Amino acid sequence: MSSVLQPLHRALGLTDAELDDIRQVLSREPNPLELALYGVMWSEHCSYKSSRIHLRRLPSKGDHVLVGPGEGAGVIDAGDGIGVAIRIESHNHPSAIEPYQGAATGVGGILRDVFSMGARPLAVMDPLFFGALDDARNRWLVEGVVSGISGYGNSVGVPTIGGELTFDECYSANPLVNVLAVGALPTDRLALGVASGVGNYAVLLGSSTGRDGIGGVSVLASAGFAGDDGAASLDDAKRPSVQVGDPYEEKRLIEACLELLDHGFVVGIQDLGGAGLVCATSETAAKGGVGMDVDVSAVHQRELAMQPFEIMTSESQERMLAIITPENLKSVTDVCEKWEVRASVVGHVVSPTTLPDGTSVGMLRIRNGFDGEVLAEVPASSLAHDAPLYDRPRQRPSDLDAVRADDPTNDEPVGDAATDLLGLLLDPVWVYRQYDSQLFLNTVVGPGRDAALLRLAGPGLPESKRGIAISTDSNPRWCALDPKDGAALTVAESVANLACVGATAKAVVNCLNFGNPEHPEVMWQLSETVDGMVMGCNALGLPVIGGNVSLYNESGGRDIDPTPVIGLLGVIDSLVAPPPGWDWNDGDAVVLVGHREAAGATPFPLAGSRWATRRGRRGGHLAGFDATRLVSTFNFVTTEVALICGGASSDVSAVHDVSGGGLAAALAEMAAVTQRGVNVSQLEGHAELFAEFPGRFVVATSNAEAFVARALGAGVPVTILGTVGGTTVHLGGLVSINVAEIASRRGAALEEALALN
Amino acid sequence: MARIGVVVFPGSNCEYDAARAVEELGASAEFIFHSSTSLGDVDGVILPGGFAHGDYLRPGALARFSPVMDAVAAFAAEGGPVLGICNGFQVLTEAGLLPGALQKNRGLTFLCQPTTLVVSSTHSVLTRAAQVGARLVVPINHFSGAYTCDDTTYASLVDHGQIVLRYQDNPNGSRDDIAGVANEAGNVVGLMPHPERAMSTLLGSADGRVLLEGFVSAREIVH
Numbered sequence: 007m008s009s010v011l012q013p014l015h016r017a018l019g020l021t022d023a024e025l026d027d028i029r030q031v032l033s034r035e036p037n038p039l040e041l042a043l044y045g046v047m048w049s050e051h052c053s054y055k056s057s058r059i060h061l062r063r064l065p066s067k068g069d070h071v072l073v074g075p076g077e078g079a080g081v082i083d084a085g086d087g088i089g090v091a092i093r094i095e096s097h098n099h100p101s102a103i104e105p106y107q108g109a110a111t112g113v114g115g116i117l118r119d120v121f122s123m124g125a126r127p128l129a130v131m132d133p134l135f136f137g138a139l140d141d142a143r144n145r146w147l148v149e150g151v152v153s154g155i156s157g158y159g160n161s162v163g164v165p166t167i168g169g170e171l172t173f174d175e176c177y178s179a180n181p182l183v184n185v186l187a188v189g190a191l192p193t194d195r196l197a198l199g200v201a202s203g204v205g206n207y208a209v210l211l212g213s214s215t216g217r218d219g220i221g222g223v224s225v226l227a228s229a230g231f232a233g234d235d236g237a238a239s240l241d242d243a244k245r246p247s248v249q250v251g252d253p254y255e256e257k258r259l260i261e262a263c264l265e266l267l268d269h270g271f272v273v274g275i276q277d278l279g280g281a282g283l284v285c286a287t288s289e290t291a292a293k294g295g296v297g298m299d300v301d302v303s304a305v306h307q308r309e310l311a312m313q314p315f316e317i318m319t320s321e322s323q324e325r326m327l328a329i330i331t332p333e334n335l336k337s338v339t340d341v342c343e344k345w346e347v348r349a350s351v352v353g354h355v356v357s358p359t360t361l362p363d364g365t366s367v368g369m370l371r372i373r374n375g376f377d378g379e380v381l382a383e384v385p386a387s388s389l390a391h392d393a394p395l396y397d398r399p400r401q402r403p404s405d406l407d408a409v410r411a412d413d414p415t416n417d418e419p420v421g422d423a424a425t426d427l428l429g430l431l432l433d434p435v436w437v438y439r440q441y442d443s444q445l446f447l448n449t450v451v452g453p454g455r456d457a458a459l460l461r462l463a464g465p466g467l468p469e470s471k472r473g474i475a476i477s478t479d480s481n482p483r484w485c486a487l488d489p490k491d492g493a494a495l496t497v498a499e500s501v502a503n504l505a506c507v508g509a510t511a512k513a514v515v516n517c518l519n520f521g522n523p524e525h526p527e528v529m530w531q532l533s534e535t536v537d538g539m540v541m542g543c544n545a546l547g548l549p550v551i552g553g554n555v556s557l558y559n560e561s562g563g564r565d566i567d568p569t570p571v572i573g574l575l576g577v578i579d580s581l582v583a584p585p586p587g588w589d590w591n592d593g594d595a596v597v598l599v600g601h602r603e604a605a606g607a608t609p610f611p612l613a614g615s616r617w618a619t620r621r622g623r624r625g626g627h628l629a630g631f632d633a634t635r636l637v638s639t640f641n642f643v644t645t646e647v648a649l650i651c652g653g654a655s656s657d658v659s660a661v662h663d664v665s666g667g668g669l670a671a672a673l674a675e676m677a678a679v680t681q682r683g684v685n686v687s688q689l690e691g692h693a694e695l696f697a698e699f700p701g702r703f704v705v706a707t708s709n710a711e712a713f714v715a716r717a718l719g720a721g722v723p724v725t726i727l728g729t730v731g732g733t734t735v736h737l738g739g740l741v742s743i744n745v746a747e748i749a750s751r752r753g754a755a756l757e758e759a760l761a762l763n
Numbered sequence: 764m765a766r767i768g769v770v771v772f773p774g775s776n777c778e779y780d781a782a783r784a785v786e787e788l789g790a791s792a793e794f795i796f797h798s799s800t801s802l803g804d805v806d807g808v809i810l811p812g813g814f815a816h817g818d819y820l821r822p823g824a825l826a827r828f829s830p831v832m833d834a835v836a837a838f839a840a841e842g843g844p845v846l847g848i849c850n851g852f853q854v855l856t857e858a859g860l861l862p863g864a865l866q867k868n869r870g871l872t873f874l875c876q877p878t879t880l881v882v883s884s885t886h887s888v889l890t891r892a893a894q895v896g897a898r899l900v901v902p903i904n905h906f907s908g909a910y911t912c913d914d915t916t917y918a919s920l921v922d923h924g925q926i927v928l929r930y931q932d933n934p935n936g937s938r939d940d941i942a943g944v945a946n947e948a949g950n951v952v953g954l955m956p957h958p959e960r961a962m963s964t965l966l967g968s969a970d971g972r973v974l975l976e977g978f979v980s981a982r983e984i985v986h
Contacts, residue, residue, distance in 0.1 A: 156873045160904075161814045163776025254817025258773050344796075346773055440873045442904050444960050447780050461965075465779045584965055 014038055018045030019221075024394060031388045039372060039382040042315040043389060046221070046281040047288065050557055053393030056523040057555040060536045068549040070512060078122040078199060078277060079189070080551025082513050084577050086470035088462060089193045091125035094186040094478075094515040094573045096556035100248045101183035105150025109183050110158035110251040114323050116187040117164060118277030121260050122326065124197035124267045125189030128446055128464050130159055132169035132185050133478045133517075133571050134437075137178025139759040147181050148760060155185075156440040161253035162260070166441035167449055167458040170478050170571075171434045171756075174619070179561035184517045184554075186478055186573040190464050195267055199276030201290035201298060201329045201355050206273060208287060208298060208353030209338060212259045212325040214308035215283070219249035219321025255324040255347075262345035263326055268466065271334045271341070278325040284318045284389065286327040287353055288370050291386035294329075297356040297368040298386065301376045304352045314372060314381050329355065400533055401526035410487060412625030414618040415611055420692045421621075423670070423740040427695070430616055430667040431674055431752035436760070450584050451475075456506035456663045457574075461581060473581030473651070475509030477574050481666075482567040483614040484628055484698075489531045489568045492614070493538030494545070494631040498640075498700040500574035501546055502663045505640045506703070507585045508647030509576030514543055516553040516572055521565020523557045531568040538631075539570065545633035546640075548574075580652035588676045590660035590706035594730040596684055597710065598669070599717060600639040600702040602694075602725050604629035610693035616667050617696035629699035636701045642720040643703050657709035664702040670695035670737060672704045677735045678749040686728035689738030706730055765790040765979045768805035770835070770851075772797040772815035772826050777848065777959065781811040784959035788972070790979040797829035806982035807844035807888070808835055810851025812904065812957060822850060822865065822907050823857035832858055844888040844981040845951040849905055852943070852953030861944055861953045862920065863912035865905075869936025873906040877967065878956060879931040880942050884924040887945035889952040892977030899970035901956040903934060908955040910937040910944070923947050928954055950981075 015025045018041055028036050028044050036044065050056060066074040072089055073081035079093035097112030109132075117127045132155050137144040159166045164187070201208065266272050274294070276286045283305065291298040302317045312320075330338055335351070342349040354376060358366040370389065372382040385392075403409075438453035450473065451459035457477035462470045479500040484492030501511045516539065521528040543550060559566045590596070603609035606629050612618045613626025643661065650656045660680075664672045673684055689695060707713040710726060717724045728736075736742050767785045771778045771794045782792035795802055797815075802808060815826035826832070832854075839845045839860055847855040855861040868874055882890055882897045893899070912920070917938065920926050928943035935955075943954030958971030 153872075160873060160875075160906075161774070161817065163813060252817075254774050254814065254819065257776065257814070257817075261773075439876050442873075442875050444875065444902060444904065444957075444966070445776060445780065447783060447960060447962070447966060450965055582965065 015041055018042055019049055020045050024048060027394060031392065032384060037382065039315050040384055042319060043284045043382060043384065046319045047284060047389040048393040052281050052285060054555055055393050056396050056398050056557060057518065057532060059395055059397050060533050061553065063536055063540055064550040065540065065543050066549050066551060071549050071551055072193065072196065073123065074551050075553065078119040080513060080515060081123055081196065082551065082575065083193065084462060084474060085472055087193055087468045088470055089125065089191045089196060090474055090575060091120050091123045091189045091191065092513065092515050092573065092575050093119045093552055094184060094517045094571065095554045096517050096519060097183045097185060098181065098519065098556050098559055101151055102181055104248040105147045106154035107248055107250050109151040109154030111249045111323050112183055112185045113155055113158045114162065114251045114253065114256050115279045116185050117162065117256065117260065118279065118326060120187045120189035121263055122197065122199060122275050122277045123191065124195040125191040126264055126464050126466065127164045127187055127189040127260065128448065129188045129460060129476065130164050130166045130185060131476060131478050132166060133480060134169060135172045135174065135177045135182035135569065138173055138175055141178060144178060145760050151183055152437050152440055158251055158253045160442040162256050163445060165443050165445040165449060167443050167460065168453040168478065170480060171437060174482060176566045180559045180566055182519050182559065182569060184571050186515065188476055188575065190462065190467055192466065192468060197267055197272060197275050199290050199293060200274040201294040201296055203273055203331060204296060204355055204357050205332065206355040207330050207332060207335060207351045208355065209328045209330055210305060210325060210350050210352045211262065211328055211342060211347055213252065213255050213322055214306045214348065215317055215320045215322045216308040217312065217316055217320060220316055220319055249321050249323050251323050258345040258347050259324055259326060262342050262347040265341050266328065266338060269337065271338050272328045272330055274329040276327050278327060280321060282318065282320045288386040288389040290327065290329060291368045291370055292390035295358060295368055297358055297370065298353045299356055299371045299373055299376060300353045301373050303374055304350050306348050306350050318372060398523055398529045399526040400530040402530050403527045409625045410627055413613055414623035414626055415608055415613065415693055417623065423692045423695055424743050426617055427670045427674055427741055428743065428751045429620060430671050431748065432755040433752045434756060436756045450581065451507055451587065455587060457503040459507040459509065459585065471580050471582060473509065473578040475504045475507045475576040475578065477503040478571055479503065480569055480571040482569040483619050485535060485570060486567040486624065487614050487626060488628050489534035490538035491628050491631050493535045493570050494542035495628065495700055496570060496572050497539060497542030497546060498631065498636050499665055500572045501640050502700050504574055504576040505643040506647065506661050506663050508644060508651040509578040510644055511546065511548055511574055511576045513551045513575050514548045514572060516550060516570055518553065518555045519559055519566065519569040519571065520557050521560045525565060528565050535568055535570050541631065546637065578648055578651055582653045583651055585647050585651050586658055586660050588660050588662050588679050590676055590680055590682060590730045591708065592682055592731045594659055594706035594708055595710035596686065596727045596730060597705045597707060597713060598702055598725040598727050599643060599705050599722060601635050601723055604697065604699040605632035605635065606630035610690060610697035611699065612693055612697055615696055615698040638720065639701050639722050642717060642722045657707045657712055658705055659708060660706035662704045664704060666698065668696040668698050670741065673737065674735055674748050676704065677745050678752050681745055681749065682730055683732040683734045683745050684728055684730050685732065685736045686738055689740065692740055695737060695740060765806040765982060766804065767792050767979055768795045768802050768808045770795050770797060770808060770810050770831055772829055774815045774817050775811055775813035777812035780959045781809045781848065784962050784975055785979050787962060788976055788979050795831060797831045800830050800834055802834045802838055807846065807978060808838060810847040810854050812849035812851060815850055815854060823853035826854045827858040836860060839951045842948065842950050844978060846889060846978050847953035848957055848959065849955055852955055853907065855951065855953045860951050861946055862916045863910055863944060865907045866909040866911050867907050868909055874934055875902065875904045876934065877902050878934055880928045880956060881931055883929050884927045886924045887927045887949040887952045888981035889943065889954065889974050889978050890927045891981065893973045898931065900968040901958055901961045901971050903956045905955055908935045908937065910941040912938060920944060927952060
């Protein structure tokens with residue numbers, strides 16, 4: 007035996023202990039093909055082996071939850087016979103190496119998750135995190151990722167209705183590209199990724215299988231970038247693990263699959279994503295409690311001389327696996343021919359095997375020809391469900407107390423508030439005008455506002471006057487200081503965004519982006535974040551119906567700040583008029599709704615604020631999470647806006663959540679989009695301008711007396727801040743800036759930073 | 764009730780929106796798959812937006828060879844109302860049913876944003892119900908929307924009133940701010956903006972209605 011060669015199992019990303027586990031499952035030595043199957047299925051990306059032990063603490067139940075975590079997407083009952091499917095994913099490492107294709111295939115993959123449930127994909131959102139734009143490589147990443155999302159999303163015919171854009175040096179070598187998708191289905195079209203019916207066929211639909219993306223989940227997604235410059239030095243070595251997308255293939259695949267589901271030709275259906283064919287066949291068989299024979303020679307291939315392990319683990323894009331009865335084969339191939347989609351029978355559903363001890367287990371058998379040689383034979387459930395579960399060591403960072411003690415709230419001197427405000431404003435329109443945000447005629451509120459609001463309508467759906475709202479939120483600045491409270495406050499911030507468009511929050515999906523789980527501080531952050539999410543979701547009555555964990559976001563040994571992204575789905579019962587938005591009118595009273603001061607010891611905490619971060623100040627104590635006051639404020643604002651959306655007249659002309667950049671940024675944004683100034687007299691200094699904590703809204707009203715009476719009647723405190731009018735934003739003697747200057751600085755900030763003008 | 768055919772190429776994506784818009788105006792819509800060689804009995808045809816055949820090679824370059832395009836050309840030659848929206852406009856220029864071509868936007872990025880259109884001529888099945896000089900807010904959604912043509916063609920377009928819609932603020936570098944053109948007879952029209960996306964103030968604008976209302980009822984006029 008050669009001593010210089012790495013053992014095969016380690017080259018495939020398996021540890022020595024995991025190899026022993028496999029030997030125990032099989033009661034023999036695995037062959038190389040079998041090792042390759044375990045290598046991808048037991049990868050961190052596929053098995054969640056470091057995070058599952060924590061994720062199971064999350065609440066996932068609710069009367070309206072039709073499908074919870076574990077399927078392609080979570081599904082809620084939105085009423086009127088319509089289910090809404092939602093899913094969030096990360097495509098961080100592929101995008102770090104090849105930004106256009108990484109981001110594009112992220113969109114493609116999540117759409118397949120959604121239409122595998124029988125839902126027509128109706129919207130995409132993209133939370134993006136990059137390093138500072140004074141670095142040329144970061145500018146290249148931004149342009150590549152945005153054009154990848156635009157190129158794929160627009161062409162595949164699903165509108166991109168929002169997202170987030172965050173810049174922080176911690177993402178410089180390891181950008182985050184998350185993607186959320188929402189779809190809708192008549193509830194009776196709900197499909198699951200389950201194989202059943204011995205004798206049924208597994209049909210591979212869509213693109214041919216090539217060598218692209220082999221090891222994507224293990225080599226690429228489940229390891230950090232070693233070099234100090236992050237992905238840059240590893241481009242060449244890891245680029246072959248990045249998949250290449252074809253939105254035209256995906257568009258035809260969507261239409262073909264939805265037509266198959268509409269006709270009832272499909273028993274079960276699952277997408278091929280990470281870990282490719284081995285994942286789809288083992289998961290569908292394991293869920294159905296059946297075995298499956300897979301013929302690698304039946305898989306349509308785009309390259310010559312592909313090895314069985316390559317065929318089984320390839321992550322070639324735009325492929326689905328449908329389980330059908332033999333009688334429907336002709337009908338299925340007819341539909342596929344119409345849409346020019348390839349269809350090949352690659353698997354047979356077979357009976358479970360009875361073991362010597364009397365138990366029965368569904369075996370995944372990989373064969374060369376259905377009657378040919380058996381190349382691999384392993385229990386399907388051992389691949390899909392029996393990956394090891396790790397409770398990795400956790401350790402509170404030793405410097406955390408010192409970091410928290412270094413609070414920027416009382417820093418002196420405070421500097422010029424007007425300059426600070428202008429530096430915080432950034433309109434992401436350069437990004438979102440590259441996205442089709444309007445397809446399907448549903449977009450009532452599109453990108454660039456508090457939350458997106460859509461009519462609940464689409465091809466093949468029952469008539470409804472309801473709407474759905476979606477937001478994505480994260481705050482790595484908060485979570486770096488206190489992952490538990492930071493995560494709870496982030497959930498609250500999401501609900502606040504939905505309140506602005508009148509929607510009641512119904513379900514959460516999360517994408518947990520963290521560093522290396524082998525670092526105990528990272529596992530502590532992850533565990534604390536889950537606890538915070540449990541606290542936030544329980545307090546606000548929200549189930550978590552799906553999620554994704556992206557670990558190993560590190561480079562050169564430096565982990566990213568903990569970045570849990572919350573995707574929140576809400577419903578509004580009657581949507582016949584648009585919500586007020588930010589369009590205040592001259593003469594309106596400007597009212598701060600909600601508790602003016604934060605819960606906790608500091609009334610206006612600047613810890614974790616964008617104001618402080620911009621000054622290089624990253625310490626301090628966050629606001630506390632006070633569920634009672636948050637719930638009453640959110641309910642009041644939601645009710646006020648929902649009445650307007652339902653067609654009622656109201657004195658409320660504008661509503662905006664106070665979030666990143668604080669009260670000053672919220673007021674400046676409203677002034678910028680309306681070209682109308684505001685005069686606010688009473689402020690408690692710069693800290694009140696820039697403090698960030700959820701539970702506050704800026705509302706403009708034409709009848710302050712009536713509005714205040716309603717708020718107080720609902721037990722919600724309000725503060726009259728000032729009046730809309732003029733061409734200047736005056737904030738308590740601290741800020742006085744012309745509206746035109748605010749609008750032009752805000753509008754140009756991103757393109758200037760990208761050096762595009 | 765007018766019957767409007769909506770052509771569906773593989774890769775089309777605005778076919779449902781176009782159908783919903785014409786149905787809202789009291790017409791019926793039926794999808795005509797690109798492999799069909801006949802339009803059936805329709806009063807007008809819409810080539811909707813999207814990415815027909817993936818826009819591979821160049822937008823519209825492959826779609827012009829789809830079997831249905833012979834039927835569209837024959838229908839147009841008889842004076843039937845034909846409307847190409849966005850990708851449909853690109854297909855009509857590639858098929859030679861409308862003059863000129865659509866190039867990549869100045870700035871070389873995709874643009875999805877509201878635009879203000881100015882009605883320049885009512886001599887078309889699309890603008891016949893509007894007023895010259897009327898300003899209509901209708902969104903654009905394209906990468907290749909910069910209209911271009913040679914000087915002879917341009918002079919002819921002007922002479923025959925074939926420039927039907929112009930942008931108030933040119934977003935994409937189109938020659939002479941052109942947003943939509945018709946053939947000389949006025950029964951074939953193409954435009955880059957999406958009137959079907961401007962059917963309701965709930966979605967931001969209802970200014971597309973006057974255009975599509977004119978189109979769905981155009982057959983009576985042609986006859």
